[in-house]
Amino acid sequence: MKAALLQLTSGDDPAANISDVGARFDEAVRLGAGFILTPEVTNCLSTSRTRQKEVLRPEAEDETLAALREKAKTARVWCLIGSIALKTDDADGRFANRSFLIAPDGSIAARYDKIHMFNVQVSETEVYRESDGYRPGETAVMAETPFGTIGLTVCYDIRFPHLYRQLAQEGAQILTVPSAFSAVTGAAHWETLLRARAIETGSYVLAPAQTGTHPATRGKQRQTYGHSMAIGPWGDILADAGEEPGVICIDLDMKDVEEARRRIPSLRQANRFDDPE
16 A cells, blocks of 8 residues: 655645645645545644634534545545544534544544644743643544554653553554644654654554644744654664655565564563552
């Protein structure tokens, strides 16, 4: 199976973002991809809660989701929509950061709400409080496909290795990490974290990412790291998109997962131990 990772610079105008992701999707189809992955917040990347309240929609009304479902159906390909920011009916008004796996008939094969919220202070001037606007998910999600079992995660999840180990122990062979990674933390940690999760689990790690300076009609412009990456089950970098928007492709072969786990069977060798005293 050929997988294509789309690297985007999404802004806070969902209509404009649909046009951009659609063009990249079509490029991936021309390259022969049967599994196409987009980054986190494909529909709208914004730091302004008022702007988000204006342009975000519930799942049933989201135009980006509808457009990519139709494209997957027309092209007869699998699509991982890295995530879409969605309105919910929560009493506190918080949004969902939801990843979707779309089947070749356009149906939704799996949904995953990002579990770990990015609440950090990178520096005195760079502070994130994702949980102020988004409510966390509570359930890990896997999905079966003809080419492999996928474990769905999103961005900041990558810093919580127990999630990936559990997904792999339950049968996941491909771990998806769509992201909008901070430029600062990306330069320091992105590659290391992705390779570590692949090595620890003997899995493919596919991480389509946002990149660059993101257009904003309101609020502060965000900068993201880019470097969408595909990591093999042995921890090798199979593709790196660099810093420009674009498409990178790799071939997935689950025999490589089997071989990595045969050589280092750590998923089966975890011993129980007492808590430290």
